[in-house]
Amino acid sequence: MDAMEMKQDHTVKMDGRKSVELTGVLQVERFDSTEFLIETVMGKLKVRGTGLKMKHFDTVNKKAAIDGRISAFMYVDSGSGKSFFKRST
Template identity: 55%
Template sequence: MEYQTSYDRPVRDHTLSMDGRKRLDITGVKQVDRFDNEEFLLETSMGFLAVRGHNLQMKNLDVEDGNVSITGRIDDIVYLDQQTVKPKSLIGKLFK
Protein backbone atom coordinates (compact mmCIF):
# COMPACT_ATOMS: atom_id res chain seq x y z
CA MET A 1 0.00 0.00 0.00
CA GLU A 2 1.24 3.51 -0.75
CA TYR A 3 0.39 6.83 0.85
CA GLN A 4 0.32 10.12 -1.00
CA THR A 5 2.19 13.01 0.54
CA SER A 6 1.25 16.61 0.10
CA TYR A 7 3.92 16.74 -2.60
CA ASP A 8 2.07 14.11 -4.67
CA ARG A 9 4.82 11.55 -4.36
CA PRO A 10 3.99 8.07 -3.10
CA VAL A 11 5.33 6.92 0.26
CA ARG A 12 5.73 3.23 0.99
CA ASP A 13 4.19 1.46 3.94
CA HIS A 14 5.81 2.38 7.21
CA THR A 15 7.99 -0.37 8.67
CA LEU A 16 10.72 -0.61 11.29
CA SER A 17 13.44 -3.25 11.25
CA MET A 18 16.01 -3.30 14.04
CA ASP A 19 19.15 -5.40 14.20
CA GLY A 20 20.39 -5.88 17.75
CA ARG A 21 19.83 -2.26 18.87
CA LYS A 22 22.72 -1.28 16.59
CA ARG A 23 20.93 -0.62 13.30
CA LEU A 24 17.42 0.62 12.55
CA ASP A 25 15.95 0.62 9.03
CA ILE A 26 12.80 2.69 8.56
CA THR A 27 10.50 2.94 5.53
CA GLY A 28 7.63 5.34 4.92
CA VAL A 29 9.66 8.39 5.98
CA LYS A 30 8.30 11.67 4.64
CA GLN A 31 11.05 13.89 6.01
CA VAL A 32 13.81 14.09 8.60
CA ASP A 33 12.78 16.93 10.90
CA ARG A 34 15.95 17.09 12.97
CA PHE A 35 18.76 14.90 14.19
CA ASP A 36 21.94 14.80 16.22
CA ASN A 37 24.03 12.03 17.77
CA GLU A 38 21.42 11.43 20.51
CA GLU A 39 18.04 11.89 18.80
CA PHE A 40 16.38 11.68 15.40
CA LEU A 41 12.92 13.10 14.75
CA LEU A 42 11.34 11.72 11.59
CA GLU A 43 7.96 12.40 10.03
CA THR A 44 6.58 9.10 8.76
CA SER A 45 3.37 8.09 7.05
CA MET A 46 2.15 6.97 10.50
CA GLY A 47 3.11 10.15 12.40
CA PHE A 48 6.24 11.54 14.03
CA LEU A 49 8.82 9.04 15.23
CA ALA A 50 11.58 9.83 17.72
CA VAL A 51 14.64 7.58 17.90
CA ARG A 52 16.94 8.17 20.87
CA GLY A 53 20.26 6.70 21.82
CA HIS A 54 24.00 7.32 21.76
CA ASN A 55 26.40 7.88 18.87
CA LEU A 56 23.51 7.82 16.39
CA GLN A 57 24.40 8.33 12.74
CA MET A 58 22.37 8.37 9.57
CA LYS A 59 23.88 5.71 7.31
CA ASN A 60 21.30 5.83 4.53
CA LEU A 61 18.81 8.44 3.41
CA ASP A 62 16.72 7.84 0.32
CA VAL A 63 14.22 10.68 0.07
CA GLU A 64 12.69 9.35 -3.15
CA ASP A 65 11.63 6.04 -1.58
CA GLY A 66 11.32 7.29 2.02
CA ASN A 67 14.00 5.02 3.51
CA VAL A 68 16.30 5.88 6.41
CA SER A 69 18.95 3.76 8.15
CA ILE A 70 20.29 4.76 11.56
CA THR A 71 23.24 3.16 13.36
CA GLY A 72 24.54 3.56 16.91
CA ARG A 73 23.20 2.42 20.27
CA ILE A 74 19.41 2.68 20.05
CA ASP A 75 17.77 3.15 23.45
CA ASP A 76 14.26 4.38 22.67
CA ILE A 77 11.79 4.43 19.78
CA VAL A 78 8.55 6.32 20.34
CA TYR A 79 5.74 7.78 18.25
CA LEU A 80 4.81 11.34 19.18
CA ASP A 81 1.58 13.29 18.98
CA GLN A 82 1.67 16.40 16.81
CA GLN A 83 1.30 18.55 19.95
CA THR A 84 4.47 17.12 21.55
CA VAL A 85 6.67 17.90 18.54
CA LYS A 86 8.27 21.27 19.18
CA PRO A 87 11.23 22.78 17.43
CA LYS A 88 14.33 23.00 19.58
CA SER A 89 15.69 26.47 20.01
CA LEU A 90 19.40 27.15 19.92
CA ILE A 91 19.30 27.86 23.69
CA GLY A 92 17.41 24.59 24.28
CA LYS A 93 20.06 22.63 22.39
CA LEU A 94 22.88 24.26 24.36
CA PHE A 95 21.36 23.57 27.78
CA LYS A 96 19.88 20.13 27.34
Template identity: 45%
Template sequence: MNMNRHEEFGGNTNKGPVQEHDVIMRGRRLLDITGVKQVESFDNEEFLLETVMGFLAIRGQNLQMKNLDVDKGVVSIKGRIFDLVYLDDHQEKAKGFFSKLFK
Protein backbone atom coordinates in the same frame (compact mmCIF):
# COMPACT_ATOMS: atom_id res chain seq x y z
CA MET B 1 -16.22 -4.20 -2.19
CA ASN B 2 -12.90 -3.07 -3.67
CA MET B 3 -11.05 -1.76 -0.64
CA ASN B 4 -7.44 -2.49 0.24
CA ARG B 5 -6.52 -3.66 3.73
CA HIS B 6 -5.06 -0.29 4.74
CA GLU B 7 -8.36 1.49 3.98
CA GLU B 8 -10.33 -1.07 6.01
CA PHE B 9 -8.53 0.03 9.16
CA GLY B 10 -8.90 3.78 8.70
CA GLY B 11 -5.75 4.42 6.69
CA ASN B 12 -5.23 6.62 3.67
CA THR B 13 -8.55 6.77 1.79
CA ASN B 14 -7.39 8.85 -1.18
CA LYS B 15 -6.73 7.02 -4.42
CA GLY B 16 -2.95 7.61 -4.40
CA PRO B 17 -0.49 4.87 -3.51
CA VAL B 18 -0.36 3.95 0.16
CA GLN B 19 3.16 4.09 1.52
CA GLU B 20 4.04 1.40 4.02
CA HIS B 21 5.74 2.19 7.32
CA ASP B 22 8.06 -0.40 8.84
CA VAL B 23 10.71 -0.23 11.54
CA ILE B 24 13.31 -3.01 11.49
CA MET B 25 15.88 -3.14 14.29
CA ARG B 26 18.93 -5.36 14.15
CA GLY B 27 20.64 -5.99 17.48
CA ARG B 28 19.93 -2.51 18.92
CA ARG B 29 22.66 -1.23 16.58
CA LEU B 30 20.93 -0.68 13.23
CA LEU B 31 17.48 0.67 12.33
CA ASP B 32 15.89 0.56 8.88
CA ILE B 33 12.76 2.72 8.68
CA THR B 34 10.40 3.02 5.71
CA GLY B 35 7.54 5.46 5.19
CA VAL B 36 9.64 8.47 6.22
CA LYS B 37 8.32 11.77 4.89
CA GLN B 38 10.99 14.02 6.35
CA VAL B 39 13.91 14.09 8.79
CA GLU B 40 12.95 16.94 11.13
CA SER B 41 16.15 17.00 13.18
CA PHE B 42 18.98 14.76 14.27
CA ASP B 43 22.22 14.62 16.19
CA ASN B 44 24.28 11.85 17.77
CA GLU B 45 21.71 11.34 20.58
CA GLU B 46 18.31 11.82 18.95
CA PHE B 47 16.46 11.71 15.63
CA LEU B 48 13.02 13.14 14.96
CA LEU B 49 11.40 11.72 11.83
CA GLU B 50 8.06 12.53 10.27
CA THR B 51 6.59 9.26 9.01
CA VAL B 52 3.35 8.41 7.25
CA MET B 53 2.05 7.28 10.67
CA GLY B 54 3.13 10.27 12.74
CA PHE B 55 6.31 11.59 14.29
CA LEU B 56 8.87 9.04 15.45
CA ALA B 57 11.52 9.95 18.01
CA ILE B 58 14.62 7.78 18.29
CA ARG B 59 17.06 8.21 21.16
CA GLY B 60 20.42 6.60 21.61
CA GLN B 61 24.17 7.03 21.70
CA ASN B 62 26.56 7.68 18.80
CA LEU B 63 23.64 7.75 16.35
CA GLN B 64 24.52 8.31 12.71
CA MET B 65 22.44 8.41 9.56
CA LYS B 66 23.76 5.53 7.50
CA ASN B 67 21.39 5.89 4.54
CA LEU B 68 18.74 8.38 3.41
CA ASP B 69 16.59 7.92 0.31
CA VAL B 70 14.03 10.73 0.28
CA ASP B 71 12.29 9.49 -2.88
CA LYS B 72 11.64 6.05 -1.38
CA GLY B 73 11.12 7.33 2.18
CA VAL B 74 13.84 5.12 3.64
CA VAL B 75 16.21 6.02 6.49
CA SER B 76 18.88 3.82 8.08
CA ILE B 77 20.37 4.76 11.44
CA LYS B 78 23.26 3.12 13.23
CA GLY B 79 24.44 3.49 16.81
CA ARG B 80 23.27 2.27 20.22
CA ILE B 81 19.46 2.53 20.27
CA PHE B 82 17.83 3.38 23.62
CA ASP B 83 14.20 3.96 22.65
CA LEU B 84 11.69 4.65 19.88
CA VAL B 85 8.60 6.72 20.65
CA TYR B 86 5.72 7.84 18.44
CA LEU B 87 4.66 11.40 19.21
CA ASP B 88 1.57 13.45 18.40
CA ASP B 89 1.04 14.16 14.69
CA HIS B 90 1.55 17.89 15.21
CA GLN B 91 5.10 19.07 14.56
CA GLU B 92 5.12 21.84 17.15
CA LYS B 93 4.03 19.49 19.92
CA ALA B 94 6.76 17.05 18.92
CA LYS B 95 9.41 19.75 19.02
CA GLY B 96 8.05 21.02 22.35
CA PHE B 97 8.27 17.53 23.79
CA PHE B 98 11.93 17.28 22.88
CA SER B 99 12.85 20.74 24.10
CA LYS B 100 11.37 19.92 27.54
CA LEU B 101 12.84 16.43 27.65
CA PHE B 102 16.42 17.32 26.74
CA LYS B 103 17.02 20.60 28.61
Protein backbone atom coordinates in the same frame (compact mmCIF):
# COMPACT_ATOMS: atom_id res chain seq x y z
CA MET C 1 -0.51 14.66 5.14
CA ASP C 2 -2.68 13.66 2.18
CA ALA C 3 -4.54 10.39 1.56
CA MET C 4 -1.81 9.13 -0.77
CA GLU C 5 0.81 9.32 1.99
CA MET C 6 -1.45 7.49 4.45
CA LYS C 7 -1.70 4.49 2.06
CA GLN C 8 2.07 4.03 1.95
CA ASP C 9 3.73 1.36 4.02
CA HIS C 10 5.68 2.20 7.13
CA THR C 11 7.99 -0.38 8.62
CA VAL C 12 10.56 -0.35 11.40
CA LYS C 13 13.22 -3.06 11.31
CA MET C 14 15.75 -3.20 14.15
CA ASP C 15 18.92 -5.25 14.24
CA GLY C 16 19.50 -5.69 17.93
CA ARG C 17 19.94 -2.21 19.35
CA LYS C 18 22.64 -1.20 16.91
CA SER C 19 20.67 -0.18 13.82
CA VAL C 20 17.17 0.60 12.58
CA GLU C 21 15.82 0.68 9.03
CA LEU C 22 12.65 2.65 8.27
CA THR C 23 10.28 2.90 5.33
CA GLY C 24 7.58 5.52 4.84
CA VAL C 25 9.96 8.34 5.79
CA LEU C 26 8.83 11.78 4.63
CA GLN C 27 11.61 13.90 6.13
CA VAL C 28 14.19 14.08 8.89
CA GLU C 29 13.23 17.13 10.94
CA ARG C 30 16.28 17.23 13.17
CA PHE C 31 19.04 14.98 14.41
CA ASP C 32 22.21 14.77 16.41
CA SER C 33 24.24 11.95 17.95
CA THR C 34 21.61 11.33 20.67
CA GLU C 35 18.23 11.88 18.96
CA PHE C 36 16.53 11.84 15.57
CA LEU C 37 13.06 13.29 14.91
CA ILE C 38 11.66 11.78 11.73
CA GLU C 39 8.35 12.47 10.03
CA THR C 40 6.84 9.24 8.68
CA VAL C 41 3.57 8.44 6.95
CA MET C 42 2.32 7.23 10.36
CA GLY C 43 3.39 10.31 12.34
CA LYS C 44 6.54 11.71 13.91
CA LEU C 45 9.02 9.19 15.26
CA LYS C 46 11.79 9.90 17.79
CA VAL C 47 14.81 7.63 17.91
CA ARG C 48 17.09 8.09 20.91
CA GLY C 49 20.46 6.64 21.77
CA THR C 50 24.18 7.33 21.73
CA GLY C 51 26.52 7.64 18.79
CA LEU C 52 23.59 7.85 16.38
CA LYS C 53 24.34 8.61 12.75
CA MET C 54 22.37 8.54 9.52
CA LYS C 55 23.59 5.58 7.52
CA HIS C 56 21.20 6.03 4.60
CA PHE C 57 18.39 8.42 3.59
CA ASP C 58 16.56 7.91 0.29
CA THR C 59 13.97 10.64 -0.33
CA VAL C 60 12.67 9.03 -3.52
CA ASN C 61 11.88 5.65 -1.95
CA LYS C 62 11.18 7.15 1.49
CA LYS C 63 13.70 4.95 3.32
CA ALA C 64 16.20 5.70 6.06
CA ALA C 65 18.69 3.79 8.18
CA ILE C 66 20.28 4.84 11.46
CA ASP C 67 23.27 3.24 13.21
CA GLY C 68 24.41 3.64 16.81
CA ARG C 69 23.35 2.42 20.24
CA ILE C 70 19.55 2.74 20.19
CA SER C 71 17.95 3.13 23.61
CA ALA C 72 14.37 4.12 22.67
CA PHE C 73 12.01 5.02 19.91
CA MET C 74 8.55 6.48 20.19
CA TYR C 75 5.85 8.06 18.09
CA VAL C 76 5.09 11.62 19.13
CA ASP C 77 1.49 12.89 18.99
CA SER C 78 0.72 16.54 19.79
CA GLY C 79 3.89 17.06 21.78
CA SER C 80 3.58 13.98 24.02
CA GLY C 81 5.54 10.80 23.50
CA LYS C 82 3.87 7.41 23.22
CA SER C 83 6.02 4.35 23.21
CA PHE C 84 5.99 2.20 20.08
CA PHE C 85 4.60 -0.74 22.03
CA LYS C 86 1.72 1.22 23.58
CA ARG C 87 0.83 2.71 20.18
CA SER C 88 0.83 -0.69 18.47
CA THR C 89 -1.68 -2.27 20.89
